[in-house]
Amino acid sequence: MPFSLASRVKDAIVAKLDDDLVTRIDAIPRENLNEFGVDPFGFDPELVKMLAPIAVWIYRHYFRVQVHGIENLPEGRFLLIGNHSGQLPFDAFMVGTACLLDSPRPRIMRSMVERWSAELPFVSHLFVRAGQVVGDPSTCRRLLEADEAVLVFPEGARGINKMFAQRYQLTHFGHGFMRLALETKSPIVPVAVIGAEEQAPAFFNIKPLAKMLGFPAAPIVLPQLVPLPLPVKYHLWFGPPMHFEGDGSEDDEIVAEHVKKVKNTIQRMIDHGLAARDGIF
Amino acid sequence: MVTTASDDDKAKKAKPASKKRADKTAGKKSTTKKKSKKTTKKKRDTRETVLVTGAAGGLGRLLCRMLHRKYKVLGIDRRPFPDRPKDIEHHRIDLRRKSATQLIRKKKPDCIIHLGVIHNPQSGEAFSFNLKGTAQLLEVAERLQVRKFVFLSSANLYGPNATSSSFLSEESPLLAAASSPEVRDLISLDMMVQSFFWKQPATETVILRPVHIVGPHLRNAPSKYFRLKRIPTILGFDPMVQLVHESDVVGALSRALEPGPRGVFNVVGRGQAPLSRLISVRGATSFPVPGPLFEGVLDRMFRYKMTKFPSPELDHLRYSCLVDGTRAERELGFTPERSLKESLLDLE
Structure with missing residues (x-):
């Protein structure tokens, strides 16, 4: 019975969905799906339909996301590189939703999630069905080779857990994404996320608590009593694709040079975005 | 001609239950008769001899039936192998016995396929049988300088793990022992054969690591589960699940005998899918149980020998353990014939 119940719930949700939204979800590339309707990593576009109403509401009404330059997203494989912030990964969620709702070619962004998410009941397989994968270079390489679009935050946990005082300052960028981009000949699209850095201002990080819980960090955030981020206004700035020549086996200095170029581009876009916005909310 | 094999000794590679017991005594008698017939025939036979250990198991029988057209097949198992094709020579010996070693040395097989491993963690003698039997077999293989040594290991040895990456390669560490001590011996077997691979360059050693094997002739845990x-x-x-059909595993084993390929190969069927969808393809209903409750019940049942399924193995129902089978495709020329759906529906 649980199977038919689930399908009935799904039918009810899909019936209420906007036609435009359904056509967009149906337009997600489906070449990699198998006879069970999932791709090798477990992504299922039909499940996206069930999650879409929540995503759309958060996107349109909670964070009121403004998108700039989304027509820059190329066809085929690419790596989307951005600044990470906000304690909870709503930035990835919103970037992904933008690529689905506002891009001229609807795409599903495959983002690299924290490894411990796979241990959480329900969340683990919901993430997987929605196209998220556990962050790992070999997984990322496979996705790019299958012409998927991958979202990477090279700052990782360093970025998402940064303190309020460091907002909009990029921390150290890892080099892994650049080697993968060179190896798989994937263009890099820079994205600046404005707003997320203020959604959950953090002032302290209790490291022993984080260690005890097995979390990457345990920051004390402003809306500690309400477990929601502040309703800041998001601005997403997508830059033109950047192409780099090479095969991924270059010396560290050369790769570092490329990474620096991407990082500087994103920092410039952040500065431009900050100057262009009217206020935090 | 020794045997006391109980029914359950090779749970994973078991056989259709019905005939078995009745055949036991009959098989014992007929072996000697057939052997004498063989020796007269042998002189004209120029085919290579392949020794198959665990020949009477579900997979062993399928393999022998496939190989005997091309090779001279010599089977060793404690269990009888009834209804076998006439030209398959089967000996009911415990691999640990000296007589087994002597027999193999006398027969001088060109290739050895080692399937004779007890996977049942409830079996008290699994440890001794697996380690001692394999060690002796490797010793004989070294002495005879066989052309090929093929060992059937398992991709489960990588261990389902929340933090492992998708599509593990053959180089990934075998981490299953961390959560389930029952597989520790199986990992050490894999390692023993690996070190044989490095020490004996004259022998082409192949280790196959198939994902969960399912098939109508098998009574192993995944087949029973589905x-x-x-x-x-x-x-x-x-979790995402990969399966491989028994006939594809047999195909991979026979391909491994061809001259050339050596090393470790993951053997994967076509495609992978969420467990829930596999269950609905079977037409069964899933029955979700909270993890800790499931573990507790299973632990208790395992202690009282009501199940052969140890609770750490539940991780297979919790985390994905996807492996990459492209090396077998490239170097072994192995492509699975059955799709995931076909394999499931073939379970009868």
């Missing part, structure tokens, strides 16, 4: 009408799962988890 035959259930109400299939227990863990509440809140729905």
Whole structure:
């Protein structure tokens, strides 16, 4: 019975969905799906339909996301590189939703999630069905080779857990994404996320608590009593694709040079975005 | 001609239950007769001899039936092998016995396929049988300088793990022992054969690591699991699963005998899918149980020998353990014939 119940719930949700939204979800590339309707990593576009109403509401009404330059997203494989912030990964969620709702070619962004998410009941397989994968270079390489679009935050946990005082300052960028981009000949699209850095201002990080819980960090955030981020206004700035020549086996200095170029581009876009916005909310 | 094999000794590679017991005594008698017939025939036979250990198991029988057209097949198992084709020579010996070693040295096989491993963690003698038997077999293989040594290991040895990456390669560490001590011996077997591979360059050693094998002739854990009408799962988890059909494993084993390939190969069927969808393809209903409750019940049942399924193995229902089978495709020329759906529906 649980199977038919689930399908009935799904039918009810899909019936209420906007036609435009359904056509967009149906337009997600489906070449990699198998006879069970999932791709090798477990992504299922039909499940996206069930999650879409929540995503759309958060996107349109909670964070009121403004998108700039989304027509820059190329066809085929690419790596989307951005600044990470906000304690909870709503930035990835919103970037992904933008690529689905506002891009001229609807795409599903495959983002690299924290490894411990796979241990959480329900969340683990919901993430997987929605196209998220556990962050790992070999997984990322496979996705790019299958012409998927991958979202990477090279700052990782360093970025998402940064303190309020460091907002909009990029921390150290890892080099892994650049080697993968060179190896798989994937263009890099820079994205600046404005707003997320203020959604959950953090002032302290209790490291022993984080260690005890097995979390990457345990920051004390402003809306500690309400477990929601502040309703800041998001601005997403997508830059033109950047192409780099090479095969991924270059010396560290050369790769570092490329990474620096991407990082500087994103920092410039952040500065431009900050100057262009009217206020935090 | 020794045997005391109980029914359950090779749970994973078991056989259709019905005939077995009745054949036991009959098989014993007929072996000697057939052997004498063989020796007269042998002189004209120029085919290579392949020794198959665990020949009477579900997979062993299928393999022998496939190989005997091309090779001279010599089977060794404690269990009888009834209804075998006439030209298959079968000996009911415990691999640990000296007589087994002597027999192999006398027969001088060109290739050895080692399937004779007890996977049942409830079996008290699994440890001694697996380690001692394999060690002796490797010793004989070294002495005879066989052309090929093929060992059937398992991709489960990588261990389902929340933090492992998708599509593990053959170089990934075998981490299953961390959560389930029952597989520790099986890992050490894999390692023993690996070190044989490095020490004996004259022999082409092949280790196959198939994912969960399912098939109508098998009574191993995954086949039994998918035959259930109400299939227990863990509440809140729905991992991606890979399966491989028994006939594809046999195909991979026989390909491994061809001259050339050596090393470790993952053997994977076509495609992977969430557990819940596999269950609905079977027409069964899933029956989600909260993880800790499931573990507790299973632990108790395991202690009282009501199940052969140790609770750490539940991680297979919780986390994905996807492996990459492209090396077998490239170097072994192995492509699975059955799709995931076909393999499941073939379970009868």
